[in-house]
Amino acid sequence: MRSAALTAAGRLAGRRLVEGGLVLLTISVATFALLSLTDGDAATAIVLERDGAVTESAVAAVRAELGLDLPAPVRYLDGLVAMLHGELGLSLRTGRPVADELVGRVPLTVTLATAGAVVAVVLGLAAGVAGAVTDRRGVVVPLRLVTLALLSLPAFALAYLGVLALALGLGLVPTQGVDGWPSLVLPALVIGLPLASAIARVTDARLRATMTEPFVVTARARGLSRSRSVVTQALPAAAAPLLVVVGNQVGHAIAGTLVAETVFGWPGLGDYLVRALQFRDWYPLQAAVLLIAAAAVLARGLAGSLAALVDPRAGRG
Numbered sequence: 001m002r003s004a005a006l007t008a009a010g011r012l013a014g015r016r017l018v019e020g021g022l023v024l025l026t027i028s029v030a031t032f033a034l035l036s037l038t039d040g041d042a043a044t045a046i047v048l049e050r051d052g053a054v055t056e057s058a059v060a061a062v063r064a065e066l067g068l069d070l071p072a073p074v075r076y077l078d079g080l081v082a083m084l085h086g087e088l089g090l091s092l093r094t095g096r097p098v099a100d101e102l103v104g105r106v107p108l109t110v111t112l113a114t115a116g117a118v119v120a121v122v123l124g125l126a127a128g129v130a131g132a133v134t135d136r137r138g139v140v141v142p143l144r145l146v147t148l149a150l151l152s153l154p155a156f157a158l159a160y161l162g163v164l165a166l167a168l169g170l171g172l173v174p175t176q177g178v179d180g181w182p183s184l185v186l187p188a189l190v191i192g193l194p195l196a197s198a199i200a201r202v203t204d205a206r207l208r209a210t211m212t213e214p215f216v217v218t219a220r221a222r223g224l225s226r227s228r229s230v231v232t233q234a235l236p237a238a239a240a241p242l243l244v245v246v247g248n249q250v251g252h253a254i255a256g257t258l259v260a261e262t263v264f265g266w267p268g269l270g271d272y273l274v275r276a277l278q279f280r281d282w283y284p285l286q287a288a289v290l291l292i293a294a295a296a297v298l299a300r301g302l303a304g305s306l307a308a309l310v311d312p313r314a315g316r317g
Contacts, residue, residue: 016301020294027293028286032076035280042092042280043068068092079283083290089283091276098287101272106291108178109257109268112191113295115184116253116260119192120199121246127196128203129235132211133227143204147197155259159190176265187260195249195256202245203238210234247303251296258292 043062047054063069067078082089088098131143150158166186167175173185207230210216216233220226224233261270269288276284 016297016304020297020301023297024290024293028080028290029076031286031289032072032079032282035277035282035285036072042282045279046093075282079286083286088287091284092281093275093279093284098283101284102269102287102291105268105272108266109261109270109292112184112187112257112260112266112268113254115188116191116195116256117250119188120195120249120253122196123192124196124199124246124249125203125242127200128207129230131200131204132207132234133230143200147200150193150197151201153194155190155194155256156263158193159186159260159263162186162189178266183264187257187264187266190260190263191253191256195252199245199249203242206238206241207234210238213237243303243306247300247306250299250303254292254295254299 043059044054046062047058060069067075070078079089088102090096091098091101094101127143127147131140134140153161163175163186166172173182175186176183211226211229211234213234216229216237219233220229257266257268258270258273260266261268262274265271269292272284273288273292275281276288
């Protein structure tokens with residue numbers, strides 16, 4: 001059984017590795033294509049910031065200096081080859097190596113994504129199990145209404161409500177910048193609460209479905225309480241699919257840092273990406289997008305492999 005689980009997990013990990021590489025390549029091509037199709041270019045933005053005015057000669061000089069006058073496919077392939085050799089390139093705007101600029105930003109995004117994922121997983125699983133252990137409408141209906149509301153709210157609206165309640169209303173946390181753990185509370189809640197709602201709803205539904213399985217019905221018939229049946233019987237049986245769901249939501253938490261960093265002034269990858277987009281700065285934009293995408297793909301792949309270890313059937317197909 002253990003050998004089958006390890007084989008299934010290894011097979012799934014290999015497949016996810018190939019799929020992840022193809023996903024990242026697709027994202028890279030799509031990002032470059034969309035950036036090429038947008039109005040404006042990096043040379044114009046650079047000249048405007050440097051000189052305060054734009055002239056054709058200055059723009060042409062910058063384009064030639066930075067290689068922006070080369071055909072788009074050539075520029076993309078040059079950047080791709082450099083990245084495959086571990087070189088992230090230079091920022092067109094600052095002239096600094098992208099890798100150096102990312103050093104101080106990546107830890108902030110990792111911290112924020114981790115906090116959001118912890119909120120999502122802990123609250124989501126707790127609410128899902130709480131909903132499954134009881135049939136009382138006074139508990140089930142409010143839980144479902146709250147989770148539905150949180151799922152329906154746009155991230156910026158949830159952020160606005162959080163600022164009104166916790167920052168302006170109660171004065172418990174700051175609204176902008178990085179200043180210790182209090183500044184982590186609002187962004188983590190904005191990232192984590194909608195994802196916790198998704199986890200809670202899936203967990204509740206999965207556990208209720210598992211409670212109708214013969215082995216759980218037999219345990220209940222022998223006198224095991226509903227709450228103990230959920231925790232000791234249904235939850236372990238539903239662990240594999242729940243791990244996949246949690247992995248997907250952790251991936252969403254990583255992507256969700258973009259909105260949270262923009263709203264709450266966190267100088268992480270999201271802020272870096274927005275600045276790169278404003279200047280059509282290809283190398284920083286590519287690096288930020290691919291780092292975020294790679295982290296999301298990795299989270300989902302690890303969750304899938306863990307699910308295959310728990311239940312080899314999760315690694316098939």
